[in-house]
Amino acid sequence: MDENLTGVVFAASTQRTIGVVLAAVAIGGFISYWIFNWLSGRREAGSEAELALNRRPYLADEELEGKKLDKSLGAGLVCIVIISIGLPLYWLGEPGRQEGLIELSDETAVHRGEELYEERCATCHGTVDGPGGFRDHTLVDENGAFLAQVSWKVPSLAAVLYRYSSEEVRYVLDFGRPNTPMPAWGSPGGGPFSTQQIDEILAYIEHEQIDIAEVRQRLQDGLESQARGQARDQLGAEASAQEVDDLARDILSGASDDPARLGEMLFNNEYEGGVFGCARCHTPGWVYDADDYAEANPLIPSEVSGGGAFGPPLANGATLRQFTTVAEHEDFVSSGSENGVKYGSFGQGDGGGQMPSFGECVGDRDASERDRIKRNDFCGERAGLLTDEQISAIVAYERNL
Numbered sequence: 001m002d003e004n005l006t007g008v009v010f011a012a013s014t015q016r017t018i019g020v021v022l023a024a025v026a027i028g029g030f031i032s033y034w035i036f037n038w039l040s041g042r043r044e045a046g047s048e049a050e051l052a053l054n055r056r057p058y059l060a061d062e063e064l065e066g067k068k069l070d071k072s073l074g075a076g077l078v079c080i081v082i083i084s085i086g087l088p089l090y091w092l093g094e095p096g097r098q099e100g101l102i103e104l105s106d107e108t109a110v111h112r113g114e115e116l117y118e119e120r121c122a123t124c125h126g127t128v129d130g131p132g133g134f135r136d137h138t139l140v141d142e143n144g145a146f147l148a149q150v151s152w153k154v155p156s157l158a159a160v161l162y163r164y165s166s167e168e169v170r171y172v173l174d175f176g177r178p179n180t181p182m183p184a185w186g187s188p189g190g191g192p193f194s195t196q197q198i199d200e201i202l203a204y205i206e207h208e209q210i211d212i213a214e215v216r217q218r219l220q221d222g223l224e225s226q227a228r229g230q231a232r233d234q235l236g237a238e239a240s241a242q243e244v245d246d247l248a249r250d251i252l253s254g255a256s257d258d259p260a261r262l263g264e265m266l267f268n269n270e271y272e273g274g275v276f277g278c279a280r281c282h283t284p285g286w287v288y289d290a291d292d293y294a295e296a297n298p299l300i301p302s303e304v305s306g307g308g309a310f311g312p313p314l315a316n317g318a319t320l321r322q323f324t325t326v327a328e329h330e331d332f333v334s335s336g337s338e339n340g341v342k343y344g345s346f347g348q349g350d351g352g353g354q355m356p357s358f359g360e361c362v363g364d365r366d367a368s369e370r371d372r373i374k375r376n377d378f379c380g381e382r383a384g385l386l387t388d389e390q391i392s393a394i395v396a397y398e399r400n401l
Ligand code: HEC
Pocket: 117, 120, 121, 122, 123, 124, 125, 135, 152, 153, 154, 155, 157, 160, 163, 169, 172, 173, 177, 180, 181, 182, 183, 185, 201, 275, 280, 287, 310
């Protein structure tokens, strides 16, 4: 071991240094005790008659029952006082110590999760609280033959725990999303991470979730940028920024008067990888703008609104058959699906826990409370991405698909 290395080993921590010093003192003390004992032992040899404790005359009764007794009793009293005050005081501190330990281990988990996230997730998702991004992806047909090189929208994770319970996010992390660039990370899906590492990543994602007011603001920003895009398409390249803004405002206010139009905009909200909308899971190819490639390659399916992708098709009256009333349909979009729980008016839907919760006032998904707790005091505690009005608008749009 060279000198530097020794330095590193001993400088590793204050605790270690203290430990080494204590060990040196203990060993040194033991050696001197042993030497002293050994030396004096020699001198004692042969004098057992005087030295043996049981052969020496002991103190007289007067002496024993006087000061000596008082001293012993006094010392006992002091000990009892120390114990009877000290022990409860120590107990009083116990919950604090436990909380401190839990906090410390939570912080450690978040910190480790952050490192794993930076290393393995940030390349595609960016920061957790950021806007998501894009990922180059090669589309292939069933036989693995090349179809196109596309740019796949990567969802923002800033509000993922408003949509899913942590167990549902764990499922996505464990198994990935088949047929998308999102690979399996957990050992159950054959990925590189242990359950503990997935726990740590989850702790970090939870730590970074944004405030609900900001979620709503970003959703609104998404609608505005969508309206500006439509305005630019209608006006052409020559239009001034002012003209685009004016038309965008008209488009938005027109949509707020017409639920089905507002519903269409919300359904296709493209912001932050499409996390606020529905098209990324329910419209084939929407997530990589398939129409840009479909003309050149007829094997690439064109985007049909609600035609079905990762989520089932919603078009051609599918939702009317699934939900006989508007209220049932709205409740489903608000609460989402639950793994192993049937949904739909006749329980014909096969819930896999993959359809997110979008509404406010949905019970705690982590506690499997899916019923909507509408218009009561708890409502504000479980905020959602979309307001009741926005969900009604989407449902109005979907029922006409
Ligand atoms: C190669 C790029 C890539 C990497 C690396 C990656 N992801 Fe993803 N992830 C995606 C894409 C693309 C999707 C969306 C798939 C889709 O279209 O449904 C996604 C979806 C998700 C979802 C579901 C979000 C939702 O609202 O549907 C979660 C959660 C997620 N990723 C977390 C992670 C975590 C955590 C890591 C790191 C351990 C990670 N991802 C690494 C590309 C990636």
